[in-house]
Amino acid sequence: MTFDKEQDMQRKLKVKPIxxxxxxxxxxxxxxxxxxxxxxxxxxxxxxxIAFFT
Known part of the structure; x- marks a missing residue:
């Protein structure tokens, strides 16, 4: 993973109390x-x- 590129990814988080x-x-x-x-x-x-069996 490169850190110089910005990713437009939405993160889906679930926060549950313990x-x-x-x-x-x-x-x-x-x-x-x-x-x-x-x-x-x-x-x-x-x-x-395919190459192996022909």
């Missing part, structure tokens, strides 16, 4: 997955499989 504690919270962050690396890897694997 049961039976004073002033303690759990923060859950949901983020969209970046599928570009997996898609690229899948195409490379498919091309290598």
């Amino acid at each position: 049961a039976e504690s004073y002033n303690s919270y759990v923060i859950e962050e949901k983020e969209k997955r970046d599928w570009s690396g997996n898609i690229y890897l899948g195409f490379v694997a498919a091309i290598l499989a």
Whole structure:
């Protein structure tokens, strides 16, 4: 991850209080997955499989 580029990503946060504690919270962050690396890897694997079996 590079810090010189500004990202326009909305962060979805859930703040939940911890049961039976004073002033303690759990923060859950949901983020969209970046599928570009997996898609690229899948195409490379498919091309290598086709080349191997032909």
